[in-house]
Amino acid sequence: MDQKRRNFLKVAGISTLAGLGATTGLGRLFEGAKPALADNATPAHAADNSGVKAKRYGMLIDARKFREDPSLGEKVVRACHQVHNVPEFPEKRDEIKWIWMTHFENAFPEQPTLYPDHATETAQLPILCNHCDKPPCVRVCPTQATFRSADGIVVMDFHRCIGCRFCMAACPYGSRSFNWRDPRPFIDESTKNKDFPTRTRGVVEKCNFCAERLREGKLPACVEACGDTKAIVFGDLNDPTSELRQMLKQNHTVQRNPSLGTHPSVFYIV
Amino acid sequence: MYDRVKISTGLLVVVLLVLIPFFYNNDASKAAPELTMPTNAKACVLPRAEMRAKHMQLLNTWRDEVVRKGDSRPVLVDGKEYPKSLQLNCMECHTSKVNFCDKCHNYSSVRPYCWDCHLAPVE
Numbered sequence: 001m002d003q004k005r006r007n008f009l010k011v012a013g014i015s016t017l018a019g020l021g022a023t024t025g026l027g028r029l030f031e032g033a034k035p036a037l038a039d040n041a042t043p044a045h046a047a048d049n050s051g052v053k054a055k056r057y058g059m060l061i062d063a064r065k066f067r068e069d070p071s072l073g074e075k076v077v078r079a080c081h082q083v084h085n086v087p088e089f090p091e092k093r094d095e096i097k098w099i100w101m102t103h104f105e106n107a108f109p110e111q112p113t114l115y116p117d118h119a120t121e122t123a124q125l126p127i128l129c130n131h132c133d134k135p136p137c138v139r140v141c142p143t144q145a146t147f148r149s150a151d152g153i154v155v156m157d158f159h160r161c162i163g164c165r166f167c168m169a170a171c172p173y174g175s176r177s178f179n180w181r182d183p184r185p186f187i188d189e190s191t192k193n194k195d196f197p198t199r200t201r202g203v204v205e206k207c208n209f210c211a212e213r214l215r216e217g218k219l220p221a222c223v224e225a226c227g228d229t230k231a232i233v234f235g236d237l238n239d240p241t242s243e244l245r246q247m248l249k250q251n252h253t254v255q256r257n258p259s260l261g262t263h264p265s266v267f268y269i270v
Numbered sequence: 271m272y273d274r275v276k277i278s279t280g281l282l283v284v285v286l287l288v289l290i291p292f293f294y295n296n297d298a299s300k301a302a303p304e305l306t307m308p309t310n311a312k313a314c315v316l317p318r319a320e321m322r323a324k325h326m327q328l329l330n331t332w333r334d335e336v337v338r339k340g341d342s343r344p345v346l347v348d349g350k351e352y353p354k355s356l357q358l359n360c361m362e363c364h365t366s367k368v369n370f371c372d373k374c375h376n377y378s379s380v381r382p383y384c385w386d387c388h389l390a391p392v393e
Contacts, residue, residue: 147338149340150340151340155337157337157338158387159333159337192389194357194389195357195358197357197387197388197389198387198389199387200383200386200387211340215342
């Protein structure tokens, strides 16, 4: 068929108009597609009576207390891992950690000493997710599975995690663990917490500052495990009257790798 | 018609292949499942028909509100407070996953991934 330029332009013009018309028509069709649950279909909320309200949760870990009582560290780790159904894999490479004990040189690689004193060299201190003010893990997450909540906690939404492990590469503190294997068979049945979910294979997990316990007005499990030793103090960094801020004012504290600019919410008395 | 035998055998094989699912599902295509309803409660957070049709959307809404927006206020229905939680609320009344959730999900062949992480009540 002999296609003249004139005819071609006519057809092209008409098709463009038809296309525009079709899109508006389609738009009208989809206007009906409202959110699945209309407002009146969702049951009304009860009055607001949630317990602790804060803007930026933080933590102060007194490493001296952990040096004095070497059994305290294990107690803290066990409390956390039981509350959150953290599996215990036989192989080190599969390990899942929310909070764990490590040596000073691993926790604070920016403060090396050629001749460390005996206590610094041998004692261990607990490390966990720093719940940074500028969290690199949140920046890299492609699905926003990890995000910073309004109260300053860096939370994971396990429903959304696709297991790409960008966050693990981004976190300078190694606070994140990946479930290489199905964790369920490796959770101790006798200590399993029936009120908290487990994870599946292919999901990254980390400390959540016990967001689910804070909702009920409880303190994080690790803080509770310390009893009244005040080895870990938890509170609102934005509230100048909080115990945490008072302690920060009275003691010389350090943060992990401050030069990275992540602004951790976890402070240490070393 | 050439190759009558070959063609009709081929057609027969195709027809049988197409019909395989129907033979295969003969047993499964029975009446809608009977659910075991809770004995400790009369009402749910929404009327029965709405729960049946929209419980998955409601659970997703609750999940997003609690996990992402940090809004964990319980919902208030007829003066009773219900926490927004599958594990801590729904399963308090619907105590059996096998006799409640699974029955319809198996019947309609849907595989929700809720229980990959959330713990079902021990049965």
